[in-house]
Amino acid sequence: MNTNYQPSGDFSRLVPLSPMQSTPAETRPDASFDTHGTTVIAVKYNEGVLNVADRRATAGMGVMYDRAEKILPLDDCTMIAISGSFAKSIEIARYLRHAFKYYQRSQLQPMSLEGKLAEVSRAIANNLPMAMQGIGAFIPVLSAYDRDENEGRIFFYDGMGARFESSEFGAAGSGSSAIRGLFDYIVRTKKPFSQMDLQEALRECLVLLDIAADLDAATGGYAKILPSAKAATKEGILTLDEKQMQNALRQLEDAGTLSALPPVHAHKTDADVK
Amino acid sequence: MYSPYDFNQNIAHRAEYAEERLKEGMPVVALSYDQGVLLFAVRRSQRKIFEIYDQLMYAALGNHSDVEAVRLAAIDFAHQEGFARSPDDVSIQRLVGFAVSPPLKRSFGDPMSTPYVLRALFAEVGRTPDADAFFVLNYDGEFAEYSRCAAIAGSIPAEDAMVAKLREDDSVPDLAGALKRAAEAWKSAFNPPEEEESTQEDDDPLKEALKDSQLEAAVLERDTPRESKFRLLREDELKDVMAELE
Numbered sequence: 001m002n003t004n005y006q007p008s009g010d011f012s013r014l015v016p017l018s019p020m021q022s023t024p025a026e027t028r029p030d031a032s033f034d035t036h037g038t039t040v041i042a043v044k045y046n047e048g049v050l051n052v053a054d055r056r057a058t059a060g061m062g063v064m065y066d067r068a069e070k071i072l073p074l075d076d077c078t079m080i081a082i083s084g085s086f087a088k089s090i091e092i093a094r095y096l097r098h099a100f101k102y103y104q105r106s107q108l109q110p111m112s113l114e115g116k117l118a119e120v121s122r123a124i125a126n127n128l129p130m131a132m133q134g135i136g137a138f139i140p141v142l143s144a145y146d147r148d149e150n151e152g153r154i155f156f157y158d159g160m161g162a163r164f165e166s167s168e169f170g171a172a173g174s175g176s177s178a179i180r181g182l183f184d185y186i187v188r189t190k191k192p193f194s195q196m197d198l199q200e201a202l203r204e205c206l207v208l209l210d211i212a213a214d215l216d217a218a219t220g221g222y223a224k225i226l227p228s229a230k231a232a233t234k235e236g237i238l239t240l241d242e243k244q245m246q247n248a249l250r251q252l253e254d255a256g257t258l259s260a261l262p263p264v265h266a267h268k269t270d271a272d273v274k
Numbered sequence: 275m276y277s278p279y280d281f282n283q284n285i286a287h288r289a290e291y292a293e294e295r296l297k298e299g300m301p302v303v304a305l306s307y308d309q310g311v312l313l314f315a316v317r318r319s320q321r322k323i324f325e326i327y328d329q330l331m332y333a334a335l336g337n338h339s340d341v342e343a344v345r346l347a348a349i350d351f352a353h354q355e356g357f358a359r360s361p362d363d364v365s366i367q368r369l370v371g372f373a374v375s376p377p378l379k380r381s382f383g384d385p386m387s388t389p390y391v392l393r394a395l396f397a398e399v400g401r402t403p404d405a406d407a408f409f410v411l412n413y414d415g416e417f418a419e420y421s422r423c424a425a426i427a428g429s430i431p432a433e434d435a436m437v438a439k440l441r442e443d444d445s446v447p448d449l450a451g452a453l454k455r456a457a458e459a460w461k462s463a464f465n466p467p468e469e470e471e472s473t474q475e476d477d478d479p480l481k482e483a484l485k486d487s488q489l490e491a492a493v494l495e496r497d498t499p500r501e502s503k504f505r506l507l508r509e510d511e512l513k514d515v516m517a518e519l520e
Contacts, residue, residue: 014350015357076501098357101502105325106349236500 009107011099017126032060034135037070037089039175039212039219040081042141042154043183044168044194045201048233049143049152051081052205054175054213055228056220066220071230073237075100077145078116079230083173084138088130092123092138113144117155117163125161141170145232152194152232168193175212175219182208202229202240202248207257222249288382288389292336292413293429295391299335300483301427301463302395305440306403307452310495310503313397314456316480316487323492325504327352328361329399330369331494335426336392336413344394344411348374366398370409370417379415389413393426399494399503403446425459432463450514453491457515481519489515 040053057068068086072093073079080096082089099119103111111119120142131137142155155163156170169183186204187193193201206222213221220227222245229240302315302322313333315322323333326348334341351373356364382389396409408424410433411417422444425436439462440455447455457480464479491507 011353011357014354073501094357098353101328102349102353105327105353106346108321108324 009103009111011095011102012122014102015095015098017095017123029133029135030060032062035059035064035086036218037068037083037086037138037173039173039179039209039216040070040083040141040171041176041179041205041208041212042081042143042166042170043201043205044152044154044192045196045198045231046194047152047198048145048231048238049154050198050201050205050229050231051079051141051143052202052209052227052229053081054209054220054222055225056218057086058218063220066225069228071228073230074116075104075110076236077147077232078113079143079232079237080120081141081143081172082138083140083176085136088127088136089138089140092127092140095123096120113146113148113153116144117142120155120157121161121163123161124157124159128160131159139172141172143170143232145234147234150234171208173219175209175216178215179208179212182211198231199248199251202244203252203257205229206248206252284385285383289414292389292391296336296393296413297428299393299426299428300487301425301432301436301460302333302335303423303425303436303440303456303459304333304395304397304408305423305447305452305456305459306406306421307447307449308403309449309497310493311397311399311406312449312452312456312491312493313395314453314460314491315489316460316483317490318487322490323506325492325502326369326396327356327364328503329494330364330366330396331492331504332394332396333426334392334394335428336394337390340390340392341394343390344374344378344392347377348396366396366407366409367419370396370411375411375415375417377415378411378413382414395424395426397424397494399496401496423459425463427463435462435465436460438462449493449511453512453515454518456491457518478519484516484519 035057038054038056038058042049042051051071053070055067056063057065071079071081074096080093096119100111100116127136137159139157139159144153146153154166154170156166156172157163168187209227210221213219226242226245229245231238300316302313304313313323313331315333320338323331324345326332330352332345332348348369351369352364378390381387390413392413394411398407400406408420409417410424410426423440425433427433427436436459439459461479489512491512493505493507494503495505
């Protein structure tokens with residue numbers, strides 16, 4: 001029995017989150033060395049926050065795994081959607097889960113949302129030396145159900161750990177830049193995500209993911225393997241099962257949203273054709 | 275010189291010191307039910323039942339500071355192990371047998387330290403009631419494993435009476451049934467058959483205790499969609515037990 005227990009509830013003092021630091025490499029490691037998660041999407045809806053992610057993990061130009069789970073619950077009201085280095089982000093998610101629980105159990109009170117967010121920032125900042133060497137960089141999107149305010153909240157981070165709160169949506173990963181503007185378009189032309197119900201928000205996310213898959217080679221669509229979806233709600237983390245995902249896809253199919261693109265007829269327009 | 279006589283004397287004094295302080299402790303009952311594991315206690319001012327890890331909880335009687343020291347040491351060990359390996363590798367056997375008991379024993383035998391004053395009960399929920407495990411840990415580091423039910427109290431005869439009461443029925447109850455059995459067992463700690471002077475014999479010891487204390491009960495749920503299996507029971511879940519006391 002260790003009687004020198006530390007009373008702060010700080011898990012990092014118990015298990016130091018060591019940056020896997022090494023001497024700078026002569027050459028940058030090959031991109032295929034580090035498996036990456038690709039596109040993750042978070043949007044608010046009327047009862048919380050919905051996260052949708054494709055299941056693809058890539059290593060360089062290759063597909064490493066097509067059933068990767070990239071939305072990880074941290075506790076009953078927060079979850080993290082990961083993009084970037086798979087090894088590092090899984091490790092960090094495991095660390096955060098333990099850190100939150102350790103605090104709650106030892107201090108007999110849950111860690112505040114602010115405290116959890118700071119913990120995530122610290123984990124990202126801690127990883128910076130490694131990220132600077134070109135491997136192990138990861139960018140999470142954190143979704144939480146705020147039980148004090150009774151609303152869902154979305155936070156995203158940069159590579160150094162700076163935290164930003166988003167009012168409606170967040171996305172990260174290789175396919176996210178291709179669809180960034182689309183979120184705004186939906187909010188302006190349809191309605192804010194926070195006013196949609198779960199089904200409606202899910203349908204929008206699936207279309208966004210499909211577009212990301214069209215425009216980004218590393219993002220998997222949903223034709224072969226269903227994306228995963230989880231929601232942070234007042235009651236806890238809700239995992240949408242296969243049936244619910246198929247239902248949403250069928251609705252899109254029926255509405256014609258999926259086959260909306262007309263076939264393209266290209267004409268030969270060579271300059272030297274008379 | 276420190277003689278063998280001094281050693282025995284010292285151990286006896288220390289045991290007496292601890293026993294004397296534990297005598298007034300309010301008992302704790304543990305038993306398996308179909309959906310999980312229940313701990314049932316009566317508390318005065320401080321909380322009595324604590325979550326240690328995903329599948330582990332703990333309750334103790336004794337000096338508050340010692341109860342806290344063991345609790346925090348157990349939490350530290352469990353989380354270190356759970357992170358370094360996996361939550362499945364944190365077992366009640368390793369926690370009590372290797373991490374908590376030996377240092378407790380060392381401290382008990384050390385003539386230069388104040389002995390810990392506590393009697394602790396650890397509970398682990400398994401996949402089935404038969405896979406649940408209970409460990410009772412004493413202030414001198416001694417521990418014993420029980421299955422299906424266990425109890426701690428201020429004295430060994432009281433503990434024996436509680437366990438005997440719990441073993442009268444070896445079917446697996448539901449939560450309501452488990453609460454009822456736990457309350458009965460709790461009361462039996464106060465009815466050693468020989469010393470009942472006929473004053474106020476009909477007084478229910480639980481009812482008596484609740485005049486200035488509160489019921490506290492917690493469960494580890496076998497199958498729950500929530501992140502943590504541990505849950506303190508709400509007042510409305512305890513109202514059946516309370517109603518029977520009216």
